[in-house]
């Protein structure tokens with residue numbers, strides 16, 4: 001929990017809104033606070049592993065929209081779960097899905113990619129733990145990533161769950177890590193510890209713990225203190241426009257491809273086995 005000296009009224013409004021969006025009305029899916037310098041911390045708190053279901057993705061998306069409206073200086077995405085940033089997409093959303101919900105899920109995923117990648121504010125992630133597949137995509141859509149050394153791993157291990165990485169996912173990674181590193185990372189599904197992630201450019205800095213990771217994000221956001229926000233945004237978005245235009249143009253096709261992959265019986269069989277192995281791990285650990 002962060003101790004911030006001042007929480008603005010605007011933030012109180014944001015917090016109310018996110019709470020209303022949560023699937024569990026008694027508990028918000030993100031904890032949102034803004035410090036006196038206008039830096040927001042958006043802390044995912046969907047226990048146990050912050051898996052990305054529709055509601056969490058929408059809540060993050062709406063939180064960023066509100067922070068943009070409130071002219072926040074920047075935001076730090078982080079997690080309340082110890083040792084886990086996020087376990088990626090919620091596998092339960094993909095397992096024997098209801099078609100209507102799966103379509104909603106895909107839309108929420110695409111909305112979030114575009115919102116994060118095209119955000120007007122400075123966006124960062126303090127990654128303190130596992131950040132696989134969809135969670136790595138979330139991190140890649142931001143401007144800057146700091147990650148704690150130690151057990152934490154980050155990577156696009158989509159093939160482990162039988163999802164061949166989509167072109168836009170590979171493009172997003174290539175923009176950050178370059179062609180060669182992306183090719184190696186995607187074909188091997190390698191999960192990078194922080195130091196290796198830094199070497200290939202997947203993260204920007206290695207931190208000693210979560211607090212340090214958050215501080216490094218703040219420092220990064222403050223680098224822009226002397227740059228006019230509108231000029232920074234214009235420059236960022238003009239450099240990202242090619243990806244955004246291409247994404248918008250192919251969005252319908254990406255949606256169809258994703259739905260086809262998920263509904264393929266071979267994928268569902270593989271997912272059955274994968275989910276059982278996750279549950280089995282727990283049984284073994286308890287024995």
Ligand SMILES: CCCCCCCCCCC/C=C/C(=O)SCCNC(=O)CCNC(=O)[C@H](O)C(C)(C)COP(=O)(O)OP(=O)(O)OC[C@H]1O[C@@H](n2cnc3c(N)ncnc32)[C@H](O)[C@@H]1OP(=O)(O)O
Pocket residue numbers: 048049051052084086087088089090091092109112113114116130132133134135137138141158160161163165166169278279281282
């Ligand atoms: C801006 C972009 C937005 C989104 C973009 C996505 C774009 C496309 C991306 C391309 C395709 C991506 C696909 C995916 O993301 S699929 C998910 C991949 N993730 C994984 O394979 C992680 C699986 N989980 C684990 O390896 C471990 O659980 C983990 C290391 C995360 C934690 O280990 P730990 O030992 O601490 O905890 P448990 O394993 O006991 O897990 C606790 C419970 O949580 C359940 N669980 C875990 N992961 C998931 C998940 N991804 N979805 C749903 N549920 C999950 C696990 O089964 C345990 O449940 P129970 O307590 O009921 O047993």
